[in-house]
Amino acid sequence: MAENCTVSDPTDPANGQKDVYVQLVLSLALGVSAFVAFCILRPKWKGLYAARKTQSDAASFLPDLPDTFFGWMPVLYKVTEQEVLASAGLDAFVFLAFFKMSIKLFGIMFLLTCAIIVPINFHFDHLLTPGDSRPRNDTKPPEIFPAFSSWDVDAESKDETDKAYTTSYLWAYLVFTYFFTGLALYFITQETQRIIKIRQDYLGSQSTITDRTIKLSGIPKELRSEDKIKEFLEKLEIGKVESVTICRDWSRLDGLMERRAYTLRRLEEAWTEHLGQSKTKQNQPPQESQSNAQDDNEDSINPEHSNLLGESHITPYDKPRPNTRIWYGFLGLQSKKIDAIDYYEEQLRKVDELVIAGRSKIYRPTPLAFVTMDSIPACQMAVQALLDPEPMQLMANLAPAPSDIVWQNTYLPRSSRMVRSWTITIFILLLTLFWLVPVAGLAGLLNICSIRQVWKGLADTLESHPILSALVKTGLPTLVVSLLNVAVPYLYDYMANMQGMISQGDVELSVISKNFYFTFFNVFLVFTVFGTASKFWPVLQESFRDTTVIAFKLAESVNSLGFFYINFILLQSVGLFPFRLLEFGTMTLYPIMLMMSKTPRDYAELVQPPIFKYGFYLPSAILVWILCMVYSVLPAGYMVLFVGLIYFVFGYYTYKYQLLYAMDHPQHATGKAWPMICYRLLVGLGVFQLVMAGVIALNKAFYPAALVVPLIPFTIWYSYYFGRTYEPLTKFIALRSIRREPHADVNIADEYVGMHTPPGNVRRHSTTLDEDREKGLKFINPSLTAPLEKIWINKGSESNGEASELDRQESAASSVSLGDTHIWRDNGEENV
Template identity: 70%
Template sequence: MDGISIAKNRTCKKIDPTNPTATGQNEIYVQLVLSLALGISAFFAFCFLRPRWKSLYAARKRQTESAKSLPELPDTFFGWMPVLYKVTEQQVLASAGLDAYVFLAFFKMSIKTFGVMFLITCAILAPINKKFDYLPTPGDSSDPRKPPELFSNNPVWGSWRIVEDTVVQAKDGKTALPDTDYLWAYLVFTYFFTGLALHFMTSETRRIIKVRQEYLGSQYTITDRTIKLSAIPPELRSKEKIKDFLEKLEIGKVESVTICCNWKWLDDMMDKRAHVIRKLEEAWTVHLGRRKTPVLDPAQSAHPGTSDENEETEGQENDTLLGESHVTAYEKPRPTTRIWYGFLSLQNRKVDAIDYYEEQLRKLDEKITMARKKSYTPTPLAFVTMDSIPACQMAVQALLDPSPMQLLAKLAPAPSDIVWSNTYLPRSSRMIRAWTITIFIIVLTIFWLIPVAGLAGLLDLCSIEEVWPGLAELLSRHDILRALVQTGLPTLVASLLNIAVPFLYDYLANMQGMISQGDVELSVVSKNFFFTFFNVFLVLTAFGAASKFWGELQDSLKDTTRLAYNLARAVKSLAVFYINFILLQGVGLLPFRLLEFGSVSLYPILRMGAKTPRDYAELVQPPVFKYGFYLPSAMLIYILCIVYSILPAGYMVLLFGLIYFVFGYYTYKYQLLYAMDQPQHATGKAWPMVCYRILVGLGVFQIVMAGVIALSNAFVPAGLVVPLIPFTLWYSYYFGRTYEPLMNFIALRSIRRDSNTSTNIAGESVESNLIDARLRRRQSTVDEEREKFSKFINPSLTVP
C-alpha cells in the first residue's frame, strides 16, 4: 500500500470503511427525504383540516375567554401563517400568560444564539475544519492536504477521524504527528461560544425577570395574596390561632385562613358520586335515544353559516345534561343493569338502571350533605390569604419561626391548580412516595440502558456483523438500505422513546403526592430531561454499542479521564446520527405536533364511545399542553447544538438545530394561542430549570472540547479549556443567588399599590411602553380572569 500497511483488530472484512464520508452523506440525504416526506404530508394535512375542524384546531380560541382578543386566522390554506407571525409577545402574554411566554422565549433565545453561531461557524470554523480535520482514505496519496505517514496506532487520532479499531502504521515503525496549530482556534471558540451562550441566556433572563415582575406586580389575584403555611405545630392548628400568630408579626392583616383537613372520606364519596352521575346520564341517554350533536361534527365547522347555530347548540348542551330532543320514543324498554349482592356478592339480578342510579345518587347526596357538616382532623398545612400582596411577599421571604422545619411559608399555588387529595397526605407519606418513585426511576434508568445500548449497536456495522453477519453483508452492499438501518432506524427509535417515555414519567410525577399541578409539571420536565440527557445522549455517546457497554462502563468508573476521552471520541463519530436526529425532530415530527396526530387518531375512537352530552362536550375541550412533554427534547437539541458547534459537523448541526427552533417556535406558538389549553399556573418558574440545564450542556461542551483537543496530544490548549468548567459551576451558583429569587418572588418595588391602575406587560420595550398610555394592557391579566371568584376551599365542600 505504498509504504503503509493496515491491520484490523476485528474481522469486519466485508465492510469497506474507507469512505464513510460518502456514507454519512447518503445517510443524511435519506433522512432528509424521509423527514421532508413526513413533515410536508403532515403540514399539508394540517392546512387542509384546520378550517374544517375548528373544534380541534381552534378549540382554545373558541372556548377560552382570554383567547377571544387574538386575531382571527383566515380559512385559506396558508393565510394563517402571516397572521400568526404578526402576533406580538404582548399578545402572547396577555392571552396565554407567563408560562407560555417563557416557553416561547426559550425558542426565541435559541434562534438568536444558534443563528449567530451558525454564521460564525460557516465563516471561520468550517474552512478551518475543511483544511485540517477531514477523514482520509488509508493509502490514498492523491489528496495534497495529507502529509505522508500521518497515522498512529491511536484508534481516534487527533483531527484524523480514523475508523475505530483500525491500526495504521508506517513502514519504518515511526509515526508522524499532525499539525495541531489549528486546535488553538478550537480553544478560542470554546471560550467565545461559552461566553456567547451565557450572554444570550443572561440577557433573556433579565428580560423575563423584568416582564415577570411587571406582570405579577400589576395584577391583584387571590393567589398573589395567599401563602402556603406548612409544618404547623398541633397547638396552632386553628384559624384563630394562625391569624393571631401572623398578625402579631406586624407584616399585614389576615383576610382568611383555610386549614387543610383529612377530607378523604368526603372526597371518595364525591368521586363515587361523579361515577354514578355518569352512569345515570348514560342510562337516560340510552333510554331517550341517540342525540343529535351537530356542533361536534368536525366537517360542519367548515360552513360559516352554521357557526352561530353551533355555538347556540353548544350552550344548550352545557346548560342541561340531556337536552330536549331524542330519536327513539319513550316507549322503548328502559335500560337495565346487573347488581351483585349476598354473601361475597355471589348473587345477582337485573334491575332498572335509571331507578337504581337515581336511588344511589339520592343516598350519596344525603351522605355528602351530612359529611359537609362534620368536623375533620386538621393537618399541618393551611392556606392563608393576606390583605395585600406586599404582606404575602414579606411572609414568604422571611423566617417566621426560630424552630427548624416549623411554620414554613411558601407562595401558594392557584386554587384551580391544587391537588386537594394530596393536601391531607402526611409529610412522611409524601416523602416515602417521593423516595419510592426516585428509586423506581433509577431502576428504570438502568433498564433503559438495554434498549439504548442495543440502539447504539445499530450505529456500528462491526457490532451488527458480530450479531448478524448476513445482515451486515447485505447492508455493506446497499448504501440506501444501510443508511435506513444504521441511521434512520435508530433516530426513529430514539424519537419514539422521547415521545412515549414522558407519559410514564408524567404518571409517576402525579403519584408523588405534590400539592399543585404546576409542581407536577415542573417535575415532569426534570424527569424527562434526565431521561433524554442521560440515556439518549450520555449513555449512547460515552459507552457506545451493547457489545462494548459494560466493559467501557467498568473502565470509565476506574479512570474518569477515560470517560472524557470516550465522550470526545464518540461525539465525533456520532455526528451523522445526531444530525439525523435533529433533522427528524425538526422537519419530520414537529408538523405532526401541529397536526395533533394523537388527538386526530383518538377522536374516532372517543367519538364512537361517546353517549351523553357530557361525553360530547369533553370531545371538543381544548387538548392540554404539557410543557414536560416538549421542553426536554428542545433542551437536548440545544445541548447537541452547543456540543457540536466547533466540530467539523458543527455547521450542519447548527443549521438543522436552527431549523428545529424556528419551526418549533411557530408550532408551539400556534398551539399555545389557538389550539391547546395550559391550565397549570407556574408563573414562568420553568425558566431557571432551563438555564441550569443550559449550564449542564455548556459543561459537557467544555469536557468534550478538552477531550477532542487532548486526543491530538495538544495538551496545552486542552488544559486551557479546563478553567471554563469551574467557571461554569461558579456561574451556576451566581445565577442561583442573583436571578433565581426574582423568578420565584415579586420584588416589593414591583408591586403596584393601586390595583385599579392599568399597567403594561409588554415584552421587549417595557420602559418606553410604560410611558405610552396607548399601549397599556387591558384591565385584567389571564391569571385574573382565571381566578375570578376563586377561593382556597376544597371543591368537595362547596360544589353543587
C-alpha cells in the first residue's frame, strides 16, 4: 500500500504555503485573544501583572505603566538598559541582551537575503529532488511576499543550454555561508565585549559580602576549624580573613526546622478554622497592648511558652474547636480524635525545645567552608590562584550569595554529589532515547504516506480536506512540540535540583544546559535527521560506517522541513508569547490555589510575584537562533528569518515586561549564562556550516562544498579562543575594575555606557541591586539563626456571617495585600 503512495514534494512552495496560512490563522487566533485578554486584565489584576513593581523596592523607581489598553507599550519601550540593569540586575540584562543582539543580526541578514539570495534562488530554480540532475522549472515562488510573486518561467521558451544543469549559484551559497558566519561571530564578539565591560564596571563598583567571600572545598581534616583556616590563608599573604564559616552536618537541625514549619502551618490552619466562623470578638495580636508586648518578651526568654496564643485552651467562641486524628499503638493501627489546637501547640512547643537545644550543639565539620576576606581584591586573587599542590585539595572558587545557597547540599560528601550527578546524567541519556518515540511519531505526521501506513482512513480523509490536512500535518506537530518545550523543563528542573548543587544559580545554569540538550537533540537533530523511528537505527548504523551520512541526511531533511520550522517559530512567537505575557498558567491556577488557601500565610504566598526561570525560556530561544542560521541561505531562508525576527522582537518585549514588572528572579548568577549562550550559538554555527556543505555536495558542486569545510575547524578554534580570552572575564572581577575608595559618588546605572574611563574610577550614588539583596546577610545556615516565627492570623474584623465562603477568602486575600495580617516574631517586632 505504501509503494502506491504519491509523495508530494515538501520543498515545493505550493505544498507548504497553505500550511503556513493555516498556521498563521491559528497563531493569530491564539495570540490576539491572549493579548487582548492581557490588556483588559492588566489594570484590573495588578497583584499579578504588576506584582514585582508593587512589592520589590528595586522596581519601585521604574516608570508606572498607564492603565489604558495600549498605553503601557510605549512606556515599556522607553525603559532603558540602564534601568533594566539597576532594577533587575545583570542576569536580566544579559538575557535581554541576547534577544537584542539577535534582532540586529537577523534584521541585517533578512535584508541581505531578500536583496540577494532570494533572487538567486528564484532565478536558478534549484529546488531539486536529491539525486536529480535536472532543475524543475515548473515551481513558482511562494506568494507570502508578493514582491516575488510576479516572477514566472516559461519552460518552453528557454534555450536548451539554459536547461543544462548548472551549479554556479552554489558559489553564492559558499560566499554567504562565510559572510553570515563572520557576521554572527562579529555580533557575538561585540556583544561579549560590551557585556564584559558592563559586568566588570557593575561588580567592581559594588561591595557585597558575596564579592569578598570564597568557597573553599577539599579541606583536609587537620584544617577543619575556623582558626586553622584563617591562619592558613593569612600565611599565604593574600589578605586578611574577616570570618570563616565551616559547613557542618546540620541535617538533623534542618529536619527539625522543616518539622517546625509543617507544625506551624497545621496550627495556623486549626486557628483559622476556629476563628473564621466566629461572630464575637476577634483575637488580637500581642503587640496591641503593652502587657502583651511584655508577655512576648517573657516568651522569648522562656521558650516553653513561646509561640502560644496565651491561654489558648480557653475560648470565647461558640463554635466547637477543631479536632485532628492521631495514630498510635502497635504499628500505628489505633487512632483517636483530639483537640487540634492543643495538639499542634504542644507539638510546636516540643520541637522548639529541640531546635533551641540543637542550635547549641557542635556538629561534625565537612570539607567545605565559606571564607570572607577583608577586601574584594584579596578574594579575587584567592579564587584565581592555586592554593595547594595536592589535587582536589583546598580549591578556592567564587561563593554564591548567602540567600542562594542550598545548605542541605553543603554537607553532602563529594562522592555523594558525584554519584547523584552521574546518576542524573545517565537517566537523562536514557530519557533521550525515550523521547525518540513521541518525537518520531510527530515526524511521521508530516507525511500523508506515513499516516497511511498506520491509519488508511485518516489519510484518505486528510487528502480530501486540504485545510484539515494542514492542521494535522503542521498545526498538530508544532503545537505538541511547543507543549513539550513547555512541559519538559519542569522535569529537568526537578532533576537538576536532585543533583546536589551548592547554589540555586548553579541549578538554573544546569537547567539551561539540560533543556537546550533536549530541544537541540530531540526537536532538531532527531526530528530532522532520523525523521521517523523506523529510520533511526538504519541511519545510525550507516553513520557508523560513513561519518558523512549524518551531514547528507541533515542536508536532505532540512530543506523538506523548512515549512514545518516556519510554522513552529510562527506558533512560538505570534501564538504563544501573548500567553506568556498573560501568565496563563498562573492565572488559571490562581482560583484553584485561592480555594486551597486557608491561612493568611497562604494568601500572602499567593500574591507573591511568580519566579522567572531562565532555564525554561532560554533554550527555546537559542534553538530558534540556530534555525534562523541554518535556513538563512536556503530557499526558505527569507521566511525563516522573517518569522525568527518576529520571535525575537516579541520575546524581547514580553520578557522585558515580565522581568521588570511582573516576575521576580531571586537567583544570583551575575550574568554567567552569557558564555553558555555563546557556546551553544557556536554549536549552531557548526550545524549551519555542516548543512551548507551537505546541501552544496548533494547538488554535485564538490569544490564549493569542500571550501565550506574549513569553517568548521575555524569555529571550533574560535570556541577555544573565546574560552581563553573572554570567559574568565565573565566569571571573575579584574583587579583593575575593583573600586578602591570606600565611598562612591557616581551612579553606575547612569554611567556604565561611558567605559572609556578606567573602571576603577567609576563611582555611583546609590547601591546596586545585589547590595540591596545582601544587606545584613551572612554566610550562616538559617537553621542556626532564623527567628522562630509565631503563628500568623488575620487581625481584621470578623465576617458578619452573611458573606459567602468565596467572598470571605477574597476578603482575606485582600487584607493580606492591604497589610491587615501580621507575622509575630520572637523579637517583638511586627512585620506585615
